[in-house]
Amino acid sequence: MLQFDFDTIDIKIPSRIIDSHKGNSGKLLIVGGKRGMGGAAILSSEAALFSGAGLVHLHTHDDNIEASLKRNPEVIALGIKNEHRIPEDIKVLLFGPGLDNEKWSIDLFKKVLVNSQFESMILDAGVLNFLREIDLDHKANLILTPHPGEASKLLNKTVEEIQSDRAKSAIEISEKYNAHVILKGYGTVVVPCDQKNIYLCVDGGPELASGGTGDVLAGVVSSFVAQGINLLDSCLLATSVHARAGTIFKKNIGEKGLNASSLIPIIRELIND
Numbered sequence: 001m002l003q004f005d006f007d008t009i010d011i012k013i014p015s016r017i018i019d020s021h022k023g024n025s026g027k028l029l030i031v032g033g034k035r036g037m038g039g040a041a042i043l044s045s046e047a048a049l050f051s052g053a054g055l056v057h058l059h060t061h062d063d064n065i066e067a068s069l070k071r072n073p074e075v076i077a078l079g080i081k082n083e084h085r086i087p088e089d090i091k092v093l094l095f096g097p098g099l100d101n102e103k104w105s106i107d108l109f110k111k112v113l114v115n116s117q118f119e120s121m122i123l124d125a126g127v128l129n130f131l132r133e134i135d136l137d138h139k140a141n142l143i144l145t146p147h148p149g150e151a152s153k154l155l156n157k158t159v160e161e162i163q164s165d166r167a168k169s170a171i172e173i174s175e176k177y178n179a180h181v182i183l184k185g186y187g188t189v190v191v192p193c194d195q196k197n198i199y200l201c202v203d204g205g206p207e208l209a210s211g212g213t214g215d216v217l218a219g220v221v222s223s224f225v226a227q228g229i230n231l232l233d234s235c236l237l238a239t240s241v242h243a244r245a246g247t248i249f250k251k252n253i254g255e256k257g258l259n260a261s262s263l264i265p266i267i268r269e270l271i272n273d
Contacts, residue, residue, distance in 0.1 A: 026226030033098035038064030040098030047219030099126025142179035204243030212260030
């Protein structure tokens with residue numbers, strides 16, 4: 001198992017050319033946020049924006065649009081209608097923050113999945129609760145970002161079985177879904193879709209155990225993919241910068257009381273350094 005942290009990886013975000021425009025820095029679509037759970041998708045969109053994506057689209061429940069626009073007017077927020085249309089020039093999709101396994105979320109995923117334009121898909125949170133019930137007949141490159149509870153549903157195992165051998169669990173998910181996997185938790189494990197190496201993040205700790213931190217991670221990794229970083233490097237860089245942001249918060253403030261939003265400006269500063 002290869003250990004890594006923000007200091008030991010050598011992954012660069014592409015530099016911007018002098019006459020760059022917003023389309024050069026990646027376009028990302030985030031679909032998430034059912035009624036009453038808009039905060040998760042809003043956090044993901046803000047994290048994607050702050051980590052360098054040029055254009056971030058958020059498709060969410062109508063109830064969440066006002067909150068998104070008030071917090072981040074730069075995010076192109078659109079309420080989900082029965083006739084759900086996806087911009088044709090977006091090649092990277094993040095699906096799942098703020099969703100669950102209710103019918104609205106499942107039907108929405110099936111509608112989005114019919115669209116075959118995506119070159120890469122990052123599946124997080126709610127979609128992982130019902131993914132094993134869906135026929136993933138697609139050609140997109142996949143990243144899955146489960147926590148142990150979601151991993152247990154992906155593999156139909158108990159959380160205790162997942163946690164007893166986290167590396168093995170991540171490998172099994174990767175093999176089953178032909179995906180890159182970020183198994184979140186203390187000692188986050190990253191496994192590429194070919195399972196040739198297993199990576200263990202040695203940074204971060206219990207300060208990150210609060211609601212929304214996973215949504216921030218999903219937004220960051222999706223942003224890196226949209227900016228043209230390959231999927232494995234996006235997973236490693238996002239995991240390490242997210243963990244280091246937690247460590248910095250702990251050093252400056254303490255282990256308790258971290259809110260996910262506070263990670264985002266720290267991440268922005270780290271990737272610019």
